[in-house]
Amino acid sequence: MVRFPDAPVFAGFNRPMRFEGDLYDVEVVQGEVPRQLDGTFYRVQLDPQYPAKAGDDMPFNWDGMVTSFRFEDGHVDFRSRYVRTPRFVAERAARRALFGSYRNPFTDDPSVAGMVRGLANTNVYFHGGRLLAAKEDSPPIELDPETLDTIGPFDWGGALTSVTATAHPKVDPVTGELVFFGYAATGEATPDVAYYEADATGKVVHEAWFQVPYPAMIHDFAVSEHFVVFPIIPLVMDLDRLRAGGAAFAWDPEREIYLGVLPRKGGGDEVVWHRASNRFASHIMNAFDDGRHVHVDTPVGRTSAFPFFPDLSGKPFDPLATSAYLSRWTVDTEGAPGIGERRLLEAPGEFPRMDDRFATRPYRFGAMALTDVPGDSRFGPPTGAYRIVAAVDPESGRVDAYSPGPRSTPQEPCFVPRAPDAPEGDGYLLVVVGRLDEVRSDLVVLDARDVAAGPLATVALPFRLRYGLHGNWVDRAVLDGRSRSGAAPGTGGGGR
Numbered sequence: 001m002v003r004f005p006d007a008p009v010f011a012g013f014n015r016p017m018r019f020e021g022d023l024y025d026v027e028v029v030q031g032e033v034p035r036q037l038d039g040t041f042y043r044v045q046l047d048p049q050y051p052a053k054a055g056d057d058m059p060f061n062w063d064g065m066v067t068s069f070r071f072e073d074g075h076v077d078f079r080s081r082y083v084r085t086p087r088f089v090a091e092r093a094a095r096r097a098l099f100g101s102y103r104n105p106f107t108d109d110p111s112v113a114g115m116v117r118g119l120a121n122t123n124v125y126f127h128g129g130r131l132l133a134a135k136e137d138s139p140p141i142e143l144d145p146e147t148l149d150t151i152g153p154f155d156w157g158g159a160l161t162s163v164t165a166t167a168h169p170k171v172d173p174v175t176g177e178l179v180f181f182g183y184a185a186t187g188e189a190t191p192d193v194a195y196y197e198a199d200a201t202g203k204v205v206h207e208a209w210f211q212v213p214y215p216a217m218i219h220d221f222a223v224s225e226h227f228v229v230f231p232i233i234p235l236v237m238d239l240d241r242l243r244a245g246g247a248a249f250a251w252d253p254e255r256e257i258y259l260g261v262l263p264r265k266g267g268g269d270e271v272v273w274h275r276a277s278n279r280f281a282s283h284i285m286n287a288f289d290d291g292r293h294v295h296v297d298t299p300v301g302r303t304s305a306f307p308f309f310p311d312l313s314g315k316p317f318d319p320l321a322t323s324a325y326l327s328r329w330t331v332d333t334e335g336a337p338g339i340g341e342r343r344l345l346e347a348p349g350e351f352p353r354m355d356d357r358f359a360t361r362p363y364r365f366g367a368m369a370l371t372d373v374p375g376d377s378r379f380g381p382p383t384g385a386y387r388i389v390a391a392v393d394p395e396s397g398r399v400d401a402y403s404p405g406p407r408s409t410p411q412e413p414c415f416v417p418r419a420p421d422a423p424e425g426d427g428y429l430l431v432v433v434g435r436l437d438e439v440r441s442d443l444v445v446l447d448a449r450d451v452a453a454g455p456l457a458t459v460a461l462p463f464r465l466r467y468g469l470h471g472n473w474v475d476r477a478v479l480d481g482r483s484r485s486g487a488a489p490g491t492g493g494g495g496r
């Protein structure tokens, strides 16, 4: 028998859905879906199959459900499927949770000791002809791009020597290479990191190992033309705490942050650590370099954005203190050690994305979910929740914003170019929007060049989607194998 605890995390709009389905030709209730959109938008959402074995459950510990929106000739077909991770399959057979707390193997049922704990719940990306659903504690799971059926764990033909692989790999759009890494690479709370590059076909061509100043969550990283940058932010991981059944990560407000910088395809002994005082960052919008200075653009906040990880100082969680502002970190690889920081935007937000055809290079277009645009009278007072979608220019600080309404929740925007050779930022933003009062979700299509004008089309699902993390667009030509990427000549496509 399944019964979820009577807790806010499982109530109302957040009630587990656990439903897989197909909806052909979803109703378009407003506007017209641009016919140029020819391909599939994949994303992943969090949906627990069973109530957790441990009482202290949290969203990052829920099963990954991949959704696809297939665009063709102004029509959109929807599909959703759970990723059949080894963990999902074992729990389904047992008809109950066998795995315990988030990232804590010491809380598991003895019957699953040693099993891969991955949930494939953080990102879904396409590279080398494969669709991969990923979580940073395990190897990705390959899916059939058409049916979303699970093919199985993917380890780059045995080349993945780390027990983990990031959910935020980057594609170099010029070479088509996938740049990725695993942290806690030899087990939870270990200081080991493995860095890899795979060529456009998915063959691993580079591997380097190094150790971090202290074990921490390395949720995302930065890749430029000539450098790779690993941010060490003090969401610390500790083996003793894990053994005692405690939280996998805790926020340490005392600890400094580090950026580990090494040349692309450099060896583990080439990492140089740059330090700055305590602050929080999670996702990277983009990075670029001039051969000497590396610039990393990321929303920076004063403290951890995650209420479910304890603060080592004992301070209670303060949602207003978490506001993050897109900022530029600069490291001079030939000068003095240290990290320069400059704020790029005055509007707080997260889920930074870009036009992936310009990833790793200088760029002028980003997209984000915002909690506020100070001074914009169209939006009411901030609530701390994401309620605004925006296209932004990291150079000028220009914000082109649209709010789907105070009772609507936009998820991460995904950019799609209007055509393979369209100028940077000329295209569409695809955004899943939750309608809290209608208990339903829409997929909204915005003009990336005029976001404030509101949706070009609203694709209305007659049911709600779950809280989702990340996703990517894949052009039809790439899915059909006619092109390595539909994004631009010579690009890898698929993005992070």
Ligand code: V55
Pocket (backbone or CB within 6 Å): 059, 060, 061, 121, 122, 135, 136, 219, 282, 469
């Ligand atoms: C995040 C999400 C995760 C995770 C670690 O920042 C970090 C997001 C959905 O799982 O395991």
Ligand code: FE
Pocket (backbone or CB within 6 Å): 122, 168, 219, 283, 469, 470
């Ligand atoms: Fe993420």
